Amino acid sequence: MEALHLAQLDTVIHRLNPLTKLFIMLLYWITALFTFNIPVLLVMIFLALILYPISHIPLRILRVILTIMAAIFVIFVVINGFMFYGGKTPLFFLYKWPFTLEGMIFGFAVCLKILSVVMMIPLLTSTTTLPKLMAGLAAIKLPYKFIFTFGVAMRLVPLVTSTYFDIMASQRLRGHDINEMNYFKRLIKGYVPLFIPLVLTLLRRTADMDVAIESRGFGAPVKRTYLEEIRPRLADFVALGISMAVFSGIFYYLFINHLSQMGSIIAF
Amino acid sequence: MYVHVPDLARLGKSLNINGDHPLSLDVPKAAVQIKTWLGQEKSTFEKGFSEPTTYPQTPSNSESKKDVAVEVKNLTYTYPGTSSPAISNMTFCIPKGQFVGIIGQNGGGKTTIMKCLVGLLKPSNGEIFLDNKPLSGQKVGEIATQIGLILQNPDTQLFCMSVEEEIRFGLENLKLEQSEIEKRTEESLKITGLSNYRTLYPFKLSLGDRRKVAVASIVAMRPQVLIFDEPLTGQDYKGRYELVNLAAELQQAGHTVIMISHDMELVAKYTERTLVVGRGELLLDAPTRDVFDHVSLLRETYIDPPEIIRLAQELRVCGLPSGLLSIEHVTEEINNLKISAFAGERS
Amino acid sequence: MSLEKGNMAEPIIKIENLSYTYPSTTKALTDISLEVYEGEYLAIVGANGAGKTTLCMFLNGVIPNVVGGRVSGSVTVCGMDTFEHHVYDIAQNVGLVLQDPESQLFSADVRSEIAFAAENRGVPRGEIIKRMREALKIVRLEALASRLSDELSGGQKQRLAIAANLIVRPKILVADEPTSQLDPIGKGEVFATLSSLNKDFGMTVVIASHDVDEIEKYADRVIVLDHGSIILEGPPDKVFREVDALDRMIRSFGRWMLWTECMFMYLTLLGLENL
Numbered sequence: 108m109e110a111l112h113l114a115q116l117d118t119v120i121h122r123l124n125p126l127t128k129l130f131i132m133l134l135y136w137i138t139a140l141f142t143f144n145i146p147v148l149l150v151m152i153f154l155a156l157i158l159y160p161i162s163h164i165p166l167r168i169l170r171v172i173l174t175i176m177a178a179i180f181v182i183f184v185v186i187n188g189f190m191f192y193g194g195k196t197p198l199f200f201l202y203k204w205p206f207t208l209e210g211m212i213f214g215f216a217v218c219l220k221i222l223s224v225v226m227m228i229p230l231l232t233s234t235t236t237l238p239k240l241m242a243g244l245a246a247i248k249l250p251y252k253f254i255f256t257f258g259v260a261m262r263l264v265p266l267v268t269s270t271y272f273d274i275m276a277s278q279r280l281r282g283h284d285i286n287e288m289n290y291f292k293r294l295i296k297g298y299v300p301l302f303i304p305l306v307l308t309l310l311r312r313t314a315d316m317d318v319a320i321e322s323r324g325f326g327a328p329v330k331r332t333y334l335e336e337i338r339p340r341l342a343d344f345v346a347l348g349i350s351m352a353v354f355s356g357i358f359y360y361l362f363i364n365h366l367s368q369m370g371s372i373i374a375f
Numbered sequence: 376m377y378v379h380v381p382d383l384a385r386l387g388k389s390l391n392i393n394g395d396h397p398l399s400l401d402v403p404k405a406a407v408q409i410k411t412w413l414g415q416e417k418s419t420f421e422k423g424f425s426e427p428t429t430y431p432q433t434p435s436n437s438e439s440k441k442d443v444a445v446e447v448k449n450l451t452y453t454y455p456g457t458s459s460p461a462i463s464n465m466t467f468c469i470p471k472g473q474f475v476g477i478i479g480q481n482g483g484g485k486t487t488i489m490k491c492l493v494g495l496l497k498p499s500n501g502e503i504f505l506d507n508k509p510l511s512g513q514k515v516g517e518i519a520t521q522i523g524l525i526l527q528n529p530d531t532q533l534f535c536m537s538v539e540e541e542i543r544f545g546l547e548n549l550k551l552e553q554s555e556i557e558k559r560t561e562e563s564l565k566i567t568g569l570s571n572y573r574t575l576y577p578f579k580l581s582l583g584d585r586r587k588v589a590v591a592s593i594v595a596m597r598p599q600v601l602i603f604d605e606p607l608t609g610q611d612y613k614g615r616y617e618l619v620n621l622a623a624e625l626q627q628a629g630h631t632v633i634m635i636s637h638d639m640e641l642v643a644k645y646t647e648r649t650l651v652v653g654r655g656e657l658l659l660d661a662p663t664r665d666v667f668d669h670v671s672l673l674r675e676t677y678i679d680p681p682e683i684i685r686l687a688q689e690l691r692v693c694g695l696p697s698g699l700l701s702i703e704h705v706t707e708e709i710n711n712l713k714i715s716a717f718a719g720e721r722s
Numbered sequence: 723m724s725l726e727k728g729n730m731a732e733p734i735i736k737i738e739n740l741s742y743t744y745p746s747t748t749k750a751l752t753d754i755s756l757e758v759y760e761g762e763y764l765a766i767v768g769a770n771g772a773g774k775t776t777l778c779m780f781l782n783g784v785i786p787n788v789v790g791g792r793v794s795g796s797v798t799v800c801g802m803d804t805f806e807h808h809v810y811d812i813a814q815n816v817g818l819v820l821q822d823p824e825s826q827l828f829s830a831d832v833r834s835e836i837a838f839a840a841e842n843r844g845v846p847r848g849e850i851i852k853r854m855r856e857a858l859k860i861v862r863l864e865a866l867a868s869r870l871s872d873e874l875s876g877g878q879k880q881r882l883a884i885a886a887n888l889i890v891r892p893k894i895l896v897a898d899e900p901t902s903q904l905d906p907i908g909k910g911e912v913f914a915t916l917s918s919l920n921k922d923f924g925m926t927v928v929i930a931s932h933d934v935d936e937i938e939k940y941a942d943r944v945i946v947l948d949h950g951s952i953i954l955e956g957p958p959d960k961v962f963r964e965v966d967a968l969d970r971m972i973r974s975f976g977r978w979m980l981w982t983e984c985m986f987m988y989l990t991l992l993g994l995e996n997l
Binding site for chain 1: 811
Binding site: 270273274276277278279280281282283284287299300303304307308311 | 490493495514515516519523524526528530531532533534544545548549578592593596
């Protein structure tokens with residue numbers, strides 16, 4: 108995937124320890140999930156947004172995220188507008204069912220939370236090479252078997268997608284074009300000739316891979332070493348310091364001014 | 376037949392060169408041995424090399440346009456996201472019923488051309504005509520009834536529970552009558568020799584047999600032109616031989632056959648005409664018997680002629696005629712030279 | 723490493739009366755006996771399904787430790803009985819390169835692929851970096867060291883697989899049809915690398931292949947497998963002249979492949995083996 112290529116670049120963010128990035132990301136997620144305060148959420152999204160150009164992540168990726176989120180936004184706002192039980196101020200009626208202002212705002216806040224969570228993900232995956240990430244996870248004592256499975260799965264994704272496209276092309280040559288089928292036909296019969304060869308190919312590949320992995324000493328009862336070095340450096344402490352300051356600031360602000368909005372669903 | 380016997384070993388057996396040492400398996404040394412045997416170590420006799428012929432780019436007016444299976448004019452294709460074209464300005468024309476080989480290094484554009492010919496890729500420039508009808512505007516499914524492509528990896532196609540179902544799949548997509556489907560399935564099974572395999576699971580068959588199933592399922596759609604993309608990789612000699620033989624039989628049955636391959640020996644034996652593709656260009660388009668004479672071009676594109684052909688080239692100085700492609704012919708000609716040398720000695 | 727070949731001391735690989743049947747009851751090898759000496763370049767030829775891959779997988783213990791099945795006889799590699807040792811121990815002396823470039827590379831980039839085998843054995847980081855440099859030099863991939871595995875050609879991928887095995891400094895390198903998926907350039911690269919390992923570094927090389935012309939150039943000894951048994955053995959220029967014997971080889975198993983065995987195992991797990 109493109110993420111693998113982007114991760115090879117070199118910026119301040121790239122050079123940070125993967126564990127630092129993971130920790131900051133978790134801090135961010137906890138904060139975002141904890142509050143419904145829209146201005147605060149907007150500030151957080153803005154902060155994340157600044158990091159994109161710093162990490163050389165093309166805005167194209169943002170566009171993809173936003174396009175996917177757009178549909179979710181609409182659905183959430185609509186549902187919450189109608190269903191929010193704390194809603195008091197109706198904006199309009201649909202067959203006597205009120206669409207409330209509070210509901211709309213609540214729906215919007217939920218969407219912002221989701222958006223902020225999703226936005227952080229490329230900041231991790233596109234700035235950390237897979238081996239570094241795996242070494243980082245090993246440093247926090249996750250069992251290697253899990254880390255390795257995760258790494259191989261990541262590695263296999265582009266292979267699986269290219270195989271899938273090859274299979275699609277092959278079946279088109281026999282008159283089976285998935286893009287030409289209507290929705291129902293697709294669901295029932297369309298995907299079978301695409302998925303079965305995909306699954307069989309995967310089974311075959313993983314069988315061979317199993318032999319290769321074992322042949323290279325996997326599972327030896329020896330303390331494993333790592334090519335990638337995971338050492339905390341000055342930049343990591345700086346980044347951690349900044350993040351802690353920012354997030355405690357946010358929490359303080361919320362605590363003092365908007366205690367009612369923290370984690371509880373009450374109209375403001 | 377499962378292990379390929381080196382050409383020179385076979386030649387050595389049929390030639391009966393007297394002497395203590397059998398014919399060397401190394402081409403230059405073997406050439407020296409044969410020259411000595413013919414009494415022509417220092418031979419300077421040289422039969423003039425005739426200019427290797429190349430094919431006309433477009434059918435000449437006298438040639439009937441009706442007989443053209445595939446015509447390609449200035450075909451160019453650039454993959455999206457790349458700056459230079461994968462193939463540029465390819466022009467060639469293949470008459471019906473010909474067996475054409477396409478050789479060249481990986482990445483040179485061979486597969487790209489094939490994908491354009493079957494409509495999987497839309498050319499950036501240039502035109503393709505199948506049986507004098509333009510290719511553009513047709514859907515892949517329609518094109519598949521005129522030109523069929525058998526890919527290198529049959530596992531990207533096979534998914535059914537039996538060989539028979541696999542063959543029927545394409546036919547059912549064409550929405551043919553059941554009786555027609557039955558008929559064509561039988562024919563396909565017969566011509567690929569898979570009649571006894573009809574109820575077996577394709578994925579349990581060997582690679583060679585799976586390839587044959589893929590061939591059968593494409594042939595059932597009755598395209599005039601058949602393209603085989605690297606059908607010989609990963610198989611032992613017998614498997615490769617069987618597959619090329621199948622392609623030749625399909626040619627006998629009336630199909631136009633195009634085969635992309637790295638196996639020079641089988642290309643030399645079975646194809647009538649060879650296209651050399653490299654760096655996105657058509658480097659050479661000539662009858663197979665002349666292609667291997669373009670020694671420097673082949674060396675540039677890292678193509679190695681088969682041993683027997685290299686030996687025949689070394690022996691041209693002794694009067695061996697050009698264009699010899701098989702062990703049998705080479706043996707015959709060398710023996711002829713020996714007889715005339717012998718006769719020359721006596722007289 | 724010893725550069726001398728011939729009947730010096732003990733053979734580095736000793737196989738005695740080996741017979742093997744796969745879990746799916748396909749009989750693959752019948753009474754194989756073979757001795758390989760250090761520094762030899764041995765080639766195994768035969769039809770698909772004759773047992774070449776099976777034999778290769780015995781040499782580092784993958785069979786019977788990973789694959790299972792019924793085995794009789796013995797296989798001793800570098801003094802270790804492969805039935806009694808784990809693959810991860812035998813693999814310190816024996817490298818295995820497989821046929822398909824895609825299925826044996828599973829790391830994101832070139833460097834981590836090569837380092838993998840050494841990391842598994844706890845080799846210190848500095849030592850890994852040193853050995854990686856050497857391995858890249860031998861397979862001539864120094865220029866591509868920082869690339870992603872996806873960006874390599876077929877020949878380059880196979881050379882990467884060789885380098886990934888060289889990192890543990892094995893005495894023996896086993897290659898199961900490493901060139902069958904490659905174009906002529908890739909074939910040439912791989913054979914040149916194997917030859918260099920054998921001639922310049924004295925590594926014992928065992929290769930299963932169909933490329934008779936290349937084998938004839940490089941191999942010291944060839945064995946021909948047919949239907950699970952050795953029918954011919956000797957130097958290439960003798961074996962390949964046995965035109966009649968080679969022509970007469972009987973039908974191979976035809977349908978067997980490694981992955982059907984694995985499919986069989988998966989299906990057995992699901993209780994569907996009678997499919």
